[in-house]
Structure formats: C-alpha cells, structure tokens
Amino acid sequence: MNHPSGNPRSTVSLFGHPLHPMLVPFPIVGFVGALITDLAYLNSANVQWSNFSIWLITGGLVMGGFAALTGIIDYAGDKRVRAARPATAHMIINISVFVIEIVNAFVHSRDGWTAVVPTGLTLSAIAVALLAVSAWLGGSLVYKHRVGVRS
Numbered sequence: 285m286n287h288p289s290g291n292p293r294s295t296v297s298l299f300g301h302p303l304h305p306m307l308v309p310f311p312i313v314g315f316v317g318a319l320i321t322d323l324a325y326l327n328s329a330n331v332q333w334s335n336f337s338i339w340l341i342t343g344g345l346v347m348g349g350f351a352a353l354t355g356i357i358d359y360a361g362d363k364r365v366r367a368a369r370p371a372t373a374h375m376i377i378n379i380s381v382f383v384i385e386i387v388n389a390f391v392h393s394r395d396g397w398t399a400v401v402p403t404g405l406t407l408s409a410i411a412v413a414l415l416a417v418s419a420w421l422g423g424s425l426v427y428k429h430r431v432g433v434r435s
Contacts (some may be wrong), residue, residue, distance in 0.1 A: 292368060294432035295361025296354040304358055307351035308422070310350040314344025314417055318392075319408040325400045333398050337408070338392040341385055341393060348382055357434070368429040374421040377414050384411045 294302030318340040327331035355375065358365055365371055388407040392399050425431040 286306070287299060291430040291435075292295055292362050292364035294358050296357045297432075300434065302354075302358070304351060304354040305422075305426070305430060305432070307347060307386060311344040311348035311351055312419070314340045314347065315381070315411050318344065319405075319412045321413075322400050322405045322408045326405060327405060329397070334392065337400060338389065341408075342390050344381070345389060348378075348385070349352050352378060365425075365431055368425055368431060370421040370424045371427070372432075374385075374418055374425060377418040377421070381414050381418065383413045384414070407429065 294304060297305045318337045319334045321336040321340060325337065326329075355378065359371060359375055360366075384407055388404060388411065391404045391407060426433060
C-alpha cells in the first residue's frame with residue numbers, strides 16, 4: 285500500500301509517526317557519550333569514566349537494536365525506500381557501527397587502562413565518525429527522498 289502522499293513510506297509507525305527516526309537518537313547519544321567518557325578517562329585515569337563508557341555503549345546497543353529492527357523493516361517494507369540511493373549505504377554503515385560497538389563493549393569489559401586505551405577509544409572514535417556519515421545519509425533519505433514524510 286502506497287503512502288497517501290506518494291512518498292516512500294515508513295512501514296513501522298505509531299499513530300502515523302515513523303518509529304525509526306524516534307529511536308536513532310538514543311544509540312547516537314550513547315555512542316557519542318562513550319567517546320566523550322573515553323576521552324575523559326584518557327585524561328584522568330579515573331575508572332568511573334570507563335564505567336560510564338560501558339554503560340553508554342550497552343544502552344546504545346540495546347536501543348540501537350530497536351532502531352536497527354525498525355530501520356530494516358522500513359527498508360524491506362517499501363521498494364521505493366530501497367530504491368533511494370542512500371538507503372543501502374545508510375543501512376550498511378549502521379550495521380557496521382553496531383558490530384564495532386559490540387566489539388567495543390567486549391573491549392570495555394576488561395579491567396584497567398586497556399579497557400579503554402588505545403583500542404576502546406579508537407573503536408569509539410571510528411563508530412562516531414561512521415555515525416556522522418550515516419546521519420548525513422539518513423537526513424538525505426528524509427529531506428531529499430522524503431522517506432516517511434506525509435504531505
């Protein structure tokens with residue numbers, strides 16, 4: 285069924301509002317926050333910053349799982365979403381970030397300095413850089429290709 289406006293539709297919505305864009309801020313905040321707390325740990329060696337990082341990564345992964353699920357359903361639910369040029373790259377980058385952050389969670393679960401420096405910090409930085417690209421592509425899907433936009 286096509287969206288009344290003729291725009292590619294979001295398959296997963298609540299009262300007409302697409303769920304995917306409602307969920308993506310949570311993992312973004314979690315993963316960016318983990319990078320910030322990793323940097324704080326690097327500069328202070330206060331173990332509490334490392335604890336904050338793993339909590340933020342874990343929360344980002346949980347909410348990222350929900351965001352990924354809704355995004356994959358939206359991707360599969362309307363061929364016009366898949367046809368939008370940025371859609372596949374957006375999905376692949378987000379899946380890559382999710383995998384990187386799973387590895388990062390295991391790295392951060394170690395004890396001591398090596399829980400963050402250098403591998404955890406590097407993984408956090410790579411994930412945030414990839415998120416910036418993915419966010420650009422996601423914005424393009426909404427503002428340029430009008431995915432999920434009713435009008």
